[in-house]
Structure formats: structure tokens, C-alpha cells
Amino acid sequence: MRRARSVAAVFSFFFSVAQAQDTFSICAVDTVTGQVGSAGASCIDASAIPGGVVIISDVHPGVGVIHTQSYWDANNQFYAATLMNSGHSPQQIIDSVQAHDVANNPAIRQYGVVDLFGGSARAAAFTGVNCFNYKNHIIGPNYAIQGNILLGQHILDSMEARFLNEPGDLACKLMAALQGAKVPGAARAACKAGIHPCLLSSTSRRPAGRTSSTSSSTKVLQASNRSIRCKRYSARCTAARRGSQN
Numbered sequence: 754m755r756r757a758r759s760v761a762a763v764f765s766f767f768f769s770v771a772q773a774q775d776t777f778s779i780c781a782v783d784t785v786t787g788q789v790g791s792a793g794a795s796c797i798d799a800s801a802i803p804g805g806v807v808i809i810s811d812v813h814p815g816v817g818v819i820h821t822q823s824y825w826d827a828n829n830q831f832y833a834a835t836l837m838n839s840g841h842s843p844q845q846i847i848d849s850v851q852a853h854d855v856a857n858n859p860a861i862r863q864y865g866v867v868d869l870f871g872g873s874a875r876a877a878a879f880t881g882v883n884c885f886n887y888k889n890h891i892i893g894p895n896y897a898i899q900g901n902i903l904l905g906q907h908i909l910d911s912m913e914a915r916f917l918n919e920p921g922d923l924a925c926k927l928m929a930a931l932q933g934a935k936v937p938g939a940a941r942a943a944c945k946a947g948i949h950p951c952l953l954s955s956t957s958r959r960p961a962g963r964t965s966s967t968s969s970s971t972k973v974l975q976a977s978n979r980s981i982r983c984k985r986y987s988a989r990c991t992a993a994r995r996g997s998q999n
Contacts, residue, residue, distance in 0.1 A: 775885075777900035777908055778809075779916060779930045780818040780865045782874045783923045784895065789869065791818045792927035794934065813837055817868025819846070823884045823901050824862060828855040833866070843868055843877035843897075851879065858883075865890065865897035893917075898930070908934045925990035 778793025791810045808827070811819040811834055819837060821830045829850055836846045843866035851859040860883040867876040874895035880888050890899035891909050898912050915933030919926040 775902035776809075776822045776863075777898075777903060777912065777931075777934050778820050778822060778865065779896055779898045779912060779927060780820050780867045780876075781896035781916070781923060781927060782817065782867050782869050784869060784872060784874050786923065787815055787869065788923040789814065789816065789818050789867070790923050790927050791820055791865075792931050793820065793822070794931050811837075813868075815869070817843070817866065820865040820897070820899065822863045822899065823881065823888075824858075826855050829862065833864070837866070837868065842870070843875050847877050847879045860884075863888070863890070863899050863901055865899045867895065867897055900934075904936070908936070911936075919990075921990050928990055 776793060778791065780791045782789045789812060791812060793809065808825055808830075809820065809822055811821070811830055813819075813834070817837055819830065819833045821833065832853060832855075833846050833850050836849055841849070846866050847864050850864065851862075854862065859879075860881040862879070862881045863884050864879045865876075866878070867874060876892050876895060876897045878890035878892050878897040878899050880890045880899060880901070884901040886901075887903040887905050887908075888901040889903075889906060889909055890897060891913050893913065896913075896916060898909050898916075900909055903909070911933040912930040913933075916926050916930040919929035921929075
């Protein structure tokens with residue numbers, strides 16, 4: 754039986770353990786392959802925070818993805834995860850997380866949530882009015898794109914266009930979305946050297962009928978996007994794209 758796979762290509766984005774700003778990110782699912790994944794970027798080096806990307810992206814293999822950014826709080830993220838595990842829709846998750854914000858201050862939060870449901874995709878996003886400008890989100894049929902402290906709406910629009918126009922698999926589409934925001938100062942604060950820490954991980958779910966829902970195989974790559982590893986991954990997507998055109 755073919756396994757449902759989840760892919761998370763997540764380019765770290767943090768200010769402090771309690772705060773994640775100057776960020777752009779995308780959550781997405783593939784209804785054909787059953788893949789779910791997310792990607793994001795910031796000018797803040799992930800090495801400053803133990804665990805890095807783990808605090809921002811919550812991938813549920815074969816189910817969906819939750820992105821929590823802007824004044825990240827573990828309690829809000831955990832609550833959102835319990836809602837997804839209970840079968841709530843992305844919009845229901847966002848509505849409930851706002852209503853039960855741990856600090857009663859949802860106006861400073863930003864969320865993106867997508868899932869697979871009955872062979873279709875569902876997506877929702879939220880941007881609090883007190884997130885730092887420029888802030889906004891885009892909701893598509895199978896994706897949610899969100900960002901704060903950006904140069905402007907064109908950053909999010911470019912991410913969407915690159916995601917939609919990339920013919921590769923979900924991981925390549927997520928990489929393309931991040932490349933769509935690759936302009937100097939895309940995230941206004943702290944972009945001095947044009948360096949975005951890069952972390953790419955993939956996990957997969959065991960076939961139905963197994964006792965465990967999550968496989969033990971997890972692959973993680975972490976580097977600067979100037980590094981050979983991230984360049985090789987971009988090259989893989991480019992090669993696959995060219996191959997599909999031949």
C-alpha cells in the first residue's frame with residue numbers, strides 16, 4: 754500500500770522563544786499524493802533558538818499543517834494541534850484558537866492552517882490587527898500564505914505565483930514559493946546580508962492498519978540558503994522541472 758507522505762520545507766523564522774516576527778511562510782497540501790507540508794523564512798538565524806523550526810511549524814503527516822507565527826506561544830500551538838487531531842476544520846481551528854488565546858490577545862498572532870478532508874483540501878488563515886506591518890495573508894484552495902514585517906503585498910503575491918506555477922512535487926512547490934520572496938529586505942527587519950537559514954525535513958505516515966501512525970524515518974537538513982545543500986535541493990527541483998518538459 755502506498756504511504757501517505759508529509760513534507761515540511763521550513764526556512765527558520767524567529768525573534769525569541771515567545772516571538773516570531775519578520776516572517777513569510779506557506780502551508781500546503783497535495784490532494785493527489787496525500788502530501789502535506791510547509792515552508793517559511795526570516796532573517797533571524799535559527800541557531801539562536803534551540804529546536805529552531807520545531808516551534809513554528811506543526812506538521813501532521815497525512816492530515817494537515819498548522820503554522821503559528823508572530824508572538825508564538827506553545828499553549829496556543831498545542832491547543833491548535835489538539836483541534837486538528839480531533840478533526841476540526843482549519844477555519845474552526847483558527848476561530849477557536851482566537852477565542853481561547855492563552856493571553857487573551859489574539860490580535861498579535863498570525864496563523865495558517867491547511868488539511869486534507871475527504872479527498873479535498875481546506876485552508877484558512879488569520880492575521881491579527883496588531884501584528885507589525887506590512888502584514889497580510891492569502892488563502893488558496895490548498896494553501897495558506899502569511900507574513901508580517903514585510904516590504905509589502907507583492908512579497909506574498911510573488912510567493913503565491915511561484916507556488917502555483919511550479920510543476921514539481923509539493924516540496925519543490927514550497928521551495929519555489931520561498932524563492933518567490935527572495936528579494937533584498939523581503940522581511941524588513943534584520944535583513945542585512947540576505948541570508949535566510951534553511952531547514953528541510955520530511956516525514957511519512959505508516960500505511961493504514963499499522964499500530965503506529967508515524968514512521969520513524971525523519972530527514973533533516975539545516976544550513977544557510979547560500980550553502981551547497983540548499984543549492985543542491987533547488988537544483989533537484991530544477992532538474993525535475995526540466996525533465997518533465999522533455
